[in-house]
Amino acid sequence: MSTTSRLQIPERLLLGPGPSMVHPRVYAALGQPVLGHLDPQFIALMSEIQDGLRYVFQTQNQMTIPVSGTGSAGMECALCNFIEPGDSVIVGVIGYFGTRMVDMAGRYGATVRRLDKPWGDVFTLEEIEAELKKGPAKLVALVHAETSTGALQPLEGMADLVHRYGALLITDCVTSLGGVPVKVDERGIDVAFSGTQKCIGAPPGLAPITVSERAREVLRNRKTPVGSWYLDLTAIEKYWGNARTYHHTAPISMNYGLYEALQLVREEGLEARFARHRRHAEMLWAGLEDMDLALHVPPAHRLPCLTTVRIPEGFSDTEVRGRLLREYNIEISGGFGELAGKIWRIGLMGYSSRQENVELLLSALKTILGR
Amino acid sequence: MSTTSRLQIPERLLLGPGPSMVHPRVYAALGQPVLGHLDPQFIALMSEIQDGLRYVFQTQNQMTIPVSGTGSAGMECALCNFIEPGDSVIVGVIGYFGTRMVDMAGRYGATVRRLDKPWGDVFTLEEIEAELKKGPAKLVALVHAETSTGALQPLEGMADLVHRYGALLITDCVTSLGGVPVKVDERGIDVAFSGTQKCIGAPPGLAPITVSERAREVLRNRKTPVGSWYLDLTAIEKYWGNARTYHHTAPISMNYGLYEALQLVREEGLEARFARHRRHAEMLWAGLEDMDLALHVPPAHRLPCLTTVRIPEGFSDTEVRGRLLREYNIEISGGFGELAGKIWRIGLMGYSSRQENVELLLSALKTILGR
Numbered sequence: 126m127s128t129t130s131r132l133q134i135p136e137r138l139l140l141g142p143g144p145s146m147v148h149p150r151v152y153a154a155l156g157q158p159v160l161g162h163l164d165p166q167f168i169a170l171m172s173e174i175q176d177g178l179r180y181v182f183q184t185q186n187q188m189t190i191p192v193s194g195t196g197s198a199g200m201e202c203a204l205c206n207f208i209e210p211g212d213s214v215i216v217g218v219i220g221y222f223g224t225r226m227v228d229m230a231g232r233y234g235a236t237v238r239r240l241d242k243p244w245g246d247v248f249t250l251e252e253i254e255a256e257l258k259k260g261p262a263k264l265v266a267l268v269h270a271e272t273s274t275g276a277l278q279p280l281e282g283m284a285d286l287v288h289r290y291g292a293l294l295i296t297d298c299v300t301s302l303g304g305v306p307v308k309v310d311e312r313g314i315d316v317a318f319s320g321t322q323k324c325i326g327a328p329p330g331l332a333p334i335t336v337s338e339r340a341r342e343v344l345r346n347r348k349t350p351v352g353s354w355y356l357d358l359t360a361i362e363k364y365w366g367n368a369r370t371y372h373h374t375a376p377i378s379m380n381y382g383l384y385e386a387l388q389l390v391r392e393e394g395l396e397a398r399f400a401r402h403r404r405h406a407e408m409l410w411a412g413l414e415d416m417d418l419a420l421h422v423p424p425a426h427r428l429p430c431l432t433t434v435r436i437p438e439g440f441s442d443t444e445v446r447g448r449l450l451r452e453y454n455i456e457i458s459g460g461f462g463e464l465a466g467k468i469w470r471i472g473l474m475g476y477s478s479r480q481e482n483v484e485l486l487l488s489a490l491k492t493i494l495g496r
Numbered sequence: 497m498s499t500t501s502r503l504q505i506p507e508r509l510l511l512g513p514g515p516s517m518v519h520p521r522v523y524a525a526l527g528q529p530v531l532g533h534l535d536p537q538f539i540a541l542m543s544e545i546q547d548g549l550r551y552v553f554q555t556q557n558q559m560t561i562p563v564s565g566t567g568s569a570g571m572e573c574a575l576c577n578f579i580e581p582g583d584s585v586i587v588g589v590i591g592y593f594g595t596r597m598v599d600m601a602g603r604y605g606a607t608v609r610r611l612d613k614p615w616g617d618v619f620t621l622e623e624i625e626a627e628l629k630k631g632p633a634k635l636v637a638l639v640h641a642e643t644s645t646g647a648l649q650p651l652e653g654m655a656d657l658v659h660r661y662g663a664l665l666i667t668d669c670v671t672s673l674g675g676v677p678v679k680v681d682e683r684g685i686d687v688a689f690s691g692t693q694k695c696i697g698a699p700p701g702l703a704p705i706t707v708s709e710r711a712r713e714v715l716r717n718r719k720t721p722v723g724s725w726y727l728d729l730t731a732i733e734k735y736w737g738n739a740r741t742y743h744h745t746a747p748i749s750m751n752y753g754l755y756e757a758l759q760l761v762r763e764e765g766l767e768a769r770f771a772r773h774r775r776h777a778e779m780l781w782a783g784l785e786d787m788d789l790a791l792h793v794p795p796a797h798r799l800p801c802l803t804t805v806r807i808p809e810g811f812s813d814t815e816v817r818g819r820l821l822r823e824y825n826i827e828i829s830g831g832f833g834e835l836a837g838k839i840w841r842i843g844l845m846g847y848s849s850r851q852e853n854v855e856l857l858l859s860a861l862k863t864i865l866g867r
Contacts, residue, residue: 131521131759132752134537136529144530144748150502152527155749158507159515159699161827166505193701194565194726197744201726229725322745328530330564330701330747353724354600355565355572373568374693376701377515378526379750381503388502456532 137450138477140486141458142272142431143300144322144329145474147382151327154385155378162375170384171365171375177387181302181325181395182317182335184309190365191331191383192356193376196299196320199332201229202356203295203318204266207340209349210234212263215256215292220244221273221461222297226266233352238262244463245274245433247426250282257290263343264293269317270301273461275422275433275470277305284313293340299323302333303390304402304430304474315340321379324402324430326475327386330379386475403429405478409471412487416496421468430478433460433468437494442466445493453489508821509848511857512829513643513802514671515693515700516845518753522698525756526749533746541755542736542746548758552673552696552766553688553706555680561736562702562754563727564747567670567691570703572600573727574666574689575637578711580720581605583634586627586663591615592644592832593668597637604723609633615834616645616804618797621653628661634714635664640688641672644832646793646804646841648676655684664711670694673704674761675773675801675845686711692750695773695801697846698757701750757846774800776849780842783858787867792839801849804831804839808865813837816864824860 139146160167178189192202204226208214214235216226219242230237240256242248253265265287269278280296287294293315298307302317304324309317315337322329336344336358344358351357355373363370390398406429410420413434421433436442442459446469449455460468473483490496510517531538549560563573575597579585585606587597590613601608611627613619624636636658640649651667658665664686669678673688675695680688686708693700707715707729715729722728726744734741761769777800781791784805792804807813813830817840820826831839844854861867 132525132528132541132756134528134531134752137531137535139530139532141532144532144745147530152529154503155526156523157503157505158523159510159518159693160505160508161510161512161515161829162700164508164821164827170503194569195745195747198565198726201724225725232721232723232725320745322530322748328747328749329533329745330750350603352603353572354596354603355569356726374515374566374691374700376566376699376747376750377693378699378753379701379747381505382749385503450535456535458532 138455138482138485140471140473140477140482141456142470142472143320143474145326145472145477147328148326148386148389148476150389151382151385154381157381159377162377163369163371167377168369170380174380174384174387175365177384177391178333178335181387181390182307182309182333183311184335186309186335186337188336188341188358188362190361191333191380193373194332195329196332198356199318199320199334200226200297201353202332202334202358203316204229205233205352205356206344206358207264207293207295207316208233208235209347211236213238213261215240215262215265217248217253217267219246219248219268219274219276219278220271222268222271226297230266245276245422247276247278250286253283254286257292262290262292264295266295268297269307270298270428270430272300272431274464275428275431277301277426277428279426280312280314284315288313293343300428300430303398305399309335321383321386324474325386326389327382328379330376331383402473402478405473405480405483406432408480408483409473412483416491416494430472430474432471434471435468436466440494448493449489453485455486455489509826509853509856511842511844511848511853512827513841513843514691514845516697516843516848518699519697519757519760519847521760522753522756525752528752530748533748534740534742538748539740541751545751545755545758546736548755548762549704549706552758552761553678553680553704554682555706557680557706557708559707559712559729559733561732562704562751564744565703566700567703569727570689570691570705571597571668572724573703573705573729574687575600576604576723576727577715577729578635578664578666578687579604579606580718582607584609584632586611586633586636588619588638590617590619590639590645590647590649591642593639593642597668601637616647616793618647618649621657624654625657628658628663633661633663635666637666639668640678641669641799641801643671643802645835646799646802648672648797648799650797651683651685655686659684664714671799671801674769676770680706692754692757695845696757697760698753699750701747702754773844773849776844776851776854777803779851779854780844780858783854787862787865801843801845803842805842806839807837811865819864820860824856826857826860
């Protein structure tokens with residue numbers, strides 16, 4: 126048998142909401158020989174991955190690990206560990222991923238208090254406080270970067286507010302981590318989760334999560350077992366903590382890829398990385414507006430990692446995206462739910478956030494839209 | 497930046513209970529460019545992966561997919577989709593992985609009827625029937641290949657028996673799939689799950705699962721939502737079925753690896769693969785017995801994929817394994833739970849099942865044990 130894979134996938138320009146493109150060094154890491162999940166060399170690598178995740182989450186939290194699933198597993202892990210049946214939970218919905226948290230929290234027996242705002246909007250501190258005033262809540266779950274709308278939820282002062290009412294703050298950072306500051310410690314966020322396939326620049330398959338001491342105390346004081354065995358942090362922490370006790374077989378190769386992607390983040394530096402994401406986003410925004418296209422989210426809370434632009438009248442969503450894919454090998458994405466057929470979603474995340482990608486996409490759109 | 501990974505992992509001879517070694521073609525596939533999870537090319541690949549899984553499970557089941565987590569996620573998926581709070585569930589425990597199913601079933605609200613036998617033993621049809629006679633059960637969960645003991649549970653007639661009592665048969669095939677016949681359709685198994693990192697020969701990260709029409713009917717008739725969002729087959733089937741509706745971002749690169757590993761299985765042919773696993777296992781058994789070492793499981797239900805051998809008196813478990821790792825670069829594993837310190841576990845699975853590996857291990861053990 127030959128050692129060449131039969132699989133020959135041509136490289137796409139991934140400019141959708143994720144997965145984003147992957148650096149050649151990360152691909153090379155994926156192909157490193159598999160080690161046992163209790164091999165001393167892998168154990169050492171786990172500590173380095175945890176350090177890298179702390180760097181990008183901007184935290185000193187001891188419990189900072191990659192959950193062995195994609196971003197949605199991270200979301201479920203962040204919720205199920207802190208919810209016991211009957212708990213009152215506030216979930217902010219500013220897009221699709223808020224509704225997903227409502228769904229998950231309900232499955233774990235929470236009494237969900239759902240706050241809705243139009244898709245594309247964000248919450249103010251006053252709006253969250255008004256709900257907190259209505260009665261005690263165990264936690265408040267908000268989406269930091271709403272991948273379905275392109276809105277960036279401001280978090281300044283949010284954790285302090287939530288803590289004053291005795292609750293925990295959980296944030297969905299799937300599309301923000303590595304692209305904009307998350308600042309877990311400075312902001313006092315209790316639980317933040319993400320995925321590897323957006324601004325971190327690794328393939329999908331792992332879900333970084335970080336948990337504050339305050340949240341760990343809540344975890345320790347649970348009266349019932351965590352609803353999910355696979356996502357039970359009380360057991361997972363024994364593998365990723367000092368004991369290194371077997372829980373499940375970690376996805377070894379995916380962890381190699383994450384290690385390498387985190388090394389690339391370190392080499393670039395977080396501040397430079399944030400500036401790069403912003404610079405290319407602004408270039409894209411200016412180019413789209415030059416074509417008289419309307420951006421869906423106002424500048425004040427517009428997410429640099431993922432831009433949403435309204436589909437101009439007279440053009441078909443799928444036809445334009447089909448031409449981009451066929452003629453330019455570029456993937457962008459359409460809208461979800463109430464924004465389906467109304468917007469395109471353009472991601473400039475991680476290794477995809479490059480000037481040449483912005484220029485090519487703008488040029489392609491100009492041609493296809495005739496502007 | 498260079499395109500060479502900083503990560504330089506030396507290859508180990510992985511002869512433990514998994515992960516097992518990975519063929520160079522599978523490594524090459526892992527490094528193929530990431531596609532979007534809704535890209536037409538990836539969608540086409542999904543169908544090929546499903547066909548490959550049907551081949552190795554020996555089934556025509558439409559619902560045959562890789563769950564986006566490691567083997568334990570497959571186990572949880574197999575249980576949580578078919579358990580509703582209050583359901584009566586029979587779980588056979590012949591080793592550690594049976595106890596894990598007891599734990600999981602309890603978390604999803606089942607009334608668990610636990611059957612225990614000594615670790616290394618297997619159940620007879622009569623023993624299962626005696627429990628079924630005591631009262632109705634929704635399902636019977638058995639471990640086909642008990643990774644903690646090296647026992648292979650016979651399944652002939654088991655599904656017919658379980659069906660006569662109106663229950664479903666769920667089997668843990670993590671360490672059997674691809675190494676010994678699983679024969680899902682011929683045996684009438686309702687739900688079988690596995691991992692990619694054992695006899696399939698891909699890295700850990702995905703959990704193949706197959707679900708019979710009978711089990712799908714039970715799924716359709718649920719009165720409550722599935723306890724886990726991430727593992728909810730009613731939603732996952734819309735992504736892997738004809739609709740291709742987004743549920744979560746699939747681990748793209750891991751699926752490339754699984755595709756290639758399944759291609760290798762096809763090229764070798766299932767029967768030849770089973771024969772290879774048996775041939776090398778018998779070579780190992782004979783060599784161990786030549787050294788006057790005692791095998792833990794009697795030949796009648798000894799698993800070819802994973803051999804358990806009793807640690808001879810006067811030798812330290814960890815010292816011998818440490819020398820194998822340091823001096824020969826070979827990983828084998830110790831025992832679990834009540835077998836800790838009493839046995840070694842030697843895996844000859846997938847790409848690890850090679851004659852030269854058996855010979856080197858036997859030679860190394862001879863030297864270290866002075867036999």
